[in-house]
Amino acid sequence: MPDPTSLYSEKVMEHFSNPRNVGDMENPDGTGHVGNPVCGDIMELYIKVDNNTITDAKFKTFGCGAAIATSSMVTEMVIGKTIEEALEISNRAVAEALGGLPPVKMHCSVLAEEALKLAIDDYLAKRDKEDGENE
Amino acid sequence: MPDPTSLYSEKVMEHFSNPRNVGDMENPDGTGHVGNPVCGDIMELYIKVDNNTITDAKFKTFGCGAAIATSSMVTEMVIGKTIEEALEISNRAVAEALGGLPPVKMHCSVLAEEALKLAIDDYLAKRDKEDGENE
Amino acid sequence: MTRIYLDYAATTPTDPEVVKAMLPYFNETFGNPSSIYSYGQETKGAIAEARSKVAGLINARDEEIVFTSGGSEADNSAIKGVAFANKSKGDHIITSSIEHHAVIEPCKFLERQGYKVTYLPVDEYGLVDPDSVRKAITDNTILISIMHGNNEIGTIEPIAEIGKIARDAGVYFHTDAVQTVGHIPTDVNELGVDLLSMSAHKLYGPKGVGALYIRKGTKLFPLIHGGDQEKGRRASTENVPGIVGLGKAVELAQQGMTEEAERLSFLRDKLITGLQERIDHSRLNGHPVNRLPNNVNVSIEYIEGESMVLNLDLEGICCSTGSACTSSSLEPSHVLLAIHLSHELAHGSLRFTLGKWNTEEDIETVLNTLPGIINRLRAMSPLAKKS
Amino acid sequence: MTRIYLDYAATTPTDPEVVKAMLPYFNETFGNPSSIYSYGQETKGAIAEARSKVAGLINARDEEIVFTSGGSEADNSAIKGVAFANKSKGDHIITSSIEHHAVIEPCKFLERQGYKVTYLPVDEYGLVDPDSVRKAITDNTILISIMHGNNEIGTIEPIAEIGKIARDAGVYFHTDAVQTVGHIPTDVNELGVDLLSMSAHKLYGPKGVGALYIRKGTKLFPLIHGGDQEKGRRASTENVPGIVGLGKAVELAQQGMTEEAERLSFLRDKLITGLQERIDHSRLNGHPVNRLPNNVNVSIEYIEGESMVLNLDLEGICCSTGSACTSSSLEPSHVLLAIHLSHELAHGSLRFTLGKWNTEEDIETVLNTLPGIINRLRAMSPLAKKS
Numbered sequence A, B: 001m002p003d004p005t006s007l008y009s010e011k012v013m014e015h016f017s018n019p020r021n022v023g024d025m026e027n028p029d030g031t032g033h034v035g036n037p038v039c040g041d042i043m044e045l046y047i048k049v050d051n052n053t054i055t056d057a058k059f060k061t062f063g064c065g066a067a068i069a070t071s072s073m074v075t076e077m078v079i080g081k082t083i084e085e086a087l088e089i090s091n092r093a094v095a096e097a098l099g100g101l102p103p104v105k106m107h108c109s110v111l112a113e114e115a116l117k118l119a120i121d122d123y124l125a126k127r128d129k130e131d132g133e134n135e
Numbered sequence C, D: 001m002t003r004i005y006l007d008y009a010a011t012t013p014t015d016p017e018v019v020k021a022m023l024p025y026f027n028e029t030f031g032n033p034s035s036i037y038s039y040g041q042e043t044k045g046a047i048a049e050a051r052s053k054v055a056g057l058i059n060a061r062d063e064e065i066v067f068t069s070g071g072s073e074a075d076n077s078a079i080k081g082v083a084f085a086n087k088s089k090g091d092h093i094i095t096s097s098i099e100h101h102a103v104i105e106p107c108k109f110l111e112r113q114g115y116k117v118t119y120l121p122v123d124e125y126g127l128v129d130p131d132s133v134r135k136a137i138t139d140n141t142i143l144i145s146i147m148h149g150n151n152e153i154g155t156i157e158p159i160a161e162i163g164k165i166a167r168d169a170g171v172y173f174h175t176d177a178v179q180t181v182g183h184i185p186t187d188v189n190e191l192g193v194d195l196l197s198m199s200a201h202k203l204y205g206p207k208g209v210g211a212l213y214i215r216k217g218t219k220l221f222p223l224i225h226g227g228d229q230e231k232g233r234r235a236s237t238e239n240v241p242g243i244v245g246l247g248k249a250v251e252l253a254q255q256g257m258t259e260e261a262e263r264l265s266f267l268r269d270k271l272i273t274g275l276q277e278r279i280d281h282s283r284l285n286g287h288p289v290n291r292l293p294n295n296v297n298v299s300i301e302y303i304e305g306e307s308m309v310l311n312l313d314l315e316g317i318c319c320s321t322g323s324a325c326t327s328s329s330l331e332p333s334h335v336l337l338a339i340h341l342s343h344e345l346a347h348g349s350l351r352f353t354l355g356k357w358n359t360e361e362d363i364e365t366v367l368n369t370l371p372g373i374i375n376r377l378r379a380m381s382p383l384a385k386k387s
């Protein structure tokens, strides 16, 4: 049940107040960049991948409370997952893990999902390229 | 100053609660009948005239508080007046004597004036007729 | 002198419990519900709670309730909102000749804008014939608006029957339920209405707040454009204390509705019978059975209503009349004329509407006071002698 | 934690004295003002008194004041009311690009109904150029609507100058004075306006009540048709407690207006200077001088407004932002875009609006709290690193 006296769930506020995995990453294996200043949300997501498993994730976000919380949550969710498992994380799953989002804020969870997909795509593209170079 | 907590002035309420000169008159010298049920006010005014002076007046009224109060007031005002003096009583004078009337009720004072004029006309017509007969 | 208030259909005092519920929202929990910080979100929660209560009472969904500034705004929103939004579908509206001014005047305004309006007649009891509604529907009909309970003569209209006809014809159906919500059952699905108006101050809530029920899918334009409040259907910073008050009033009304309706019907019938016994040359206006539990409307021959109301006021009794009294026109109530009362009888009407704080003694007092007043006024009346 | 409320432009708490003045009208003096018995007449008197107070504050005549349900209704009544009533004279309306939604949305509605609307641009401080108004007037212009004080950036418009132009051209002139009435002088004759909107909850009165000033002779249709209330200009049983509350609020505002405006201007400038000193990469929005005494609006580079508002809320400070945050569109404030702010800066805006209960310590607290929040958020921002 959403708390009627707060815009966000407790979980969102907790991630917003203490976001996990904030910051830059040196030499990330994959980077996802979504959003733009026009719509008010920009997310950058970095992942480290080892043996097909995401071993670390970091983010930087310009955006509202939901944007920050979903960024934080998605990094927490992916760490330890295989690439295949990570690709199955939907925006709904992120929102649910946060105890739900207000309808007008669902687009933030979409951004988080997109940032993750883009980071994985980036990793896969780099890997393919390296594989190609190694051939 | 009108009392903002009452529709009518004290004077109107006083005349409404204790109307003067209510009732029928036997053999009136003049009768004025104005109004109709459609507009919600009917006044009947009777006068006794002696030596060109109104010696008595009575009324019967179907109507609102203002209609009753103006009827009462106009009878009080005419008693003792000459025909000429009585003809000079305007609706404004009746309203003023009552300490003013709400704008939507001014038409009641008009009715009272008209009833008086008709009663006087009736008296004058009868007198002329009698004079004619006497010739 | 203790006053006896018998004009609950004009307005009700706000229940002290309602005032109590409202108070914290003036300057403790006072935030703008659109604000994102907690001050604002708390008032948003309070509004959501009130909305659920209102929806619950009329068997609607929460999101089908739009809060307004009262019954008149709800009526205007429904009628002009549907008319403007459905212009391309048609330009014909059906209503009755006994509606409240808040329905009639928007219709007249629309007529001046080129719409066509049918004002259905009613029978001598004030009933609209559902069959006349069916017959009035044309291909151009976009809205039917028939009130649930009449505010003057208390007649309850056959809304459910008309609702079926409207549904069959695919025409939007609005009912002004300002006099019925909280007093008798008003289930929007049983009634088959698409739009329903209510007003808080008729059910012991505060003045200046009401609601419009809008069935999901109903197409209408907002009356007040602006901010995003009420999902874009009614702009303006929400009247939080008022809305909370409406919610509380609805909650209280729902609790004891059946018992209170029975209690009032008993008092009502006692007053009607007593008046019939004690006052000759009088008649009951409105339907003898399909009648609001709290409404007594009588016409007293030979005398005028305002003078009776004033005399009763002097004795501490508050009631009203359908006489032209305070209106700037000299016309008596259009409702009384619509039930074919003569002008004289229309001007001679008295309405007593009962409520929560009335007792049997109040009824006795009226029955003991009124005959004397009537005799005195009849003695003054030029019409009485003719009887 | 004591909360520091700095969002008085969104809504004000109702002054306890105002609530006290309202209370008797809920269930002691509760009669319907249209009733003729004394219960009703007493409330009629209370409304007349409130009307005089409101008229007095803006130098209008009593009969030129119509009570409404708030600022939005007043704006809608003025704009749609004039447009509909003067259709035969013309179909063109002039307004600005920084109006409140309660003005813009009725204009957009009228555009869909076939009217033509010019939205004048503003300069970087949010000022409308009176000359641009003059140039926009055509033979078809029936209404000019320019707000007095902007609710977001606090800029005060040159209303008196525009008023002269409107008068010369014989065009009705409306101003939305919701943010100025009770805060700075708003004399309808000095301003030269024909219509002026106000809202009680912006001056320590209750939510859900406002007023529209209508200069004698101005032709407009009512928005809410129905009963005879407000001389036929606004139907519905009067919100007596609300109207009494507005009257009391106006009375209180008038008493100490000059002193309070000075006190707030001092606090405002202290906050502006403090922010400029302590926060780099920030800018003041709105006019530096022609500015509401209580308004501070800044844009903070690299970070977004809602996240700042939420963090401040966690520290007990209530303020607002022009970011898209809670609106369903992703667009930031149209006002901030109209003064040519980039989307990033518009999303990064914070508005602090001061009021009666703010102290110098409140300002200190904000100045001590905000830099830490900004640093934390900037550390999280992908834009900051690029600087």
Ligand SMILES: Cc1ncc(COP(=O)(O)O)c(C=O)c1O
Binding pocket: C009, C069, C070, C071, C072, C073, C075, C100, C102, C147, C149, C150, C151, C176, C178, C179, C199, C200, C201, C208, C210, D235, D236, D237, D238
């Ligand atoms: C049947 C009916 N409709 C509408 C209204 C208008 O309600 P309000 O006064 O709240 O605008 C009333 C009462 O005044 C009413 O009795």
Ligand SMILES: Cc1ncc(COP(=O)(O)O)c(C=O)c1O
Binding pocket: C235, C236, C237, C238, D009, D069, D070, D071, D072, D073, D075, D100, D102, D147, D149, D150, D151, D176, D178, D179, D199, D200, D201, D208, D210
């Ligand atoms: C400038 C301006 N106009 C109009 C309004 C609308 O007033 P209300 O919320 O009372 O309808 C507001 C505030 O919300 C405002 O700031």
